[in-house]
Amino acid sequence: MQQSTSITKAVRLVRELRQLTPEMSLLEAHVLLTVARHPGINQSAVCVETGLSKSCISRHVDSLGERKGRGLVRASTMLQDRRLSELHLTAAGKAFVEEITGFL
Template identity: 35%
Template sequence: MSTLRLDDFVPYRLSYTSNLVSEAIARTYESLFGLTIPEWRLVAVIAEHDGITQAAICTRTGMDKVTVSRAAIALTARGLVARAPSPTDRRSHDLALTGEGRALYAQVAPKALELEKQIFGGLGAAELRGFVATLRRIDAIVRGGGN
């Protein structure tokens, strides 16, 4: 029988490293822009898909409904996001960035890319592409969509 060593257990290592990266990014977004990680994710997804529903954001980001709802409420209260009834689903609302939201995104996006470079810049381009491909493959396996 094998012995479980937590520090060598891949799910633990993945979670631990993910938490370290998220915490570093969260501190930066909070201090510079007053955004939580869920709020930043909403801003980024809405910037890519203006007029997106909260349900679609949940699907795209893997965040739960309550987290998305709270972030949407906070961003709407700050005037960064506008809500409009969805033309395709009467029970839902489409979210879009306001002018102020687009201006914030224009400031945050370059900082996000800078942080990514700081954290992952020590990896070569091929190594980073392979790492991302591996993460996507793990996503698919966990979702039941492939090996």
């Protein structure tokens, strides 16, 4: 019974995500939620967390980002290592995450 309830919640979440933003892929949502879970995470750490390749993460961060994308994620240069960028949700990203997690 517990598994059935969990599956029902997962299906509801995917359905709601599709209604909110039909163009967002599940992989993009995975990256977005990883950034929400770990504010300040860098792209290499997102690769480890999600199991996705660096090129895949880069593409999804671009599509979620402020400059070229949906404006949900902001990348800023890390003070400790200027070669790396840390990722944070924008105000719009925080609102979006709150909205989709509200369905759980």
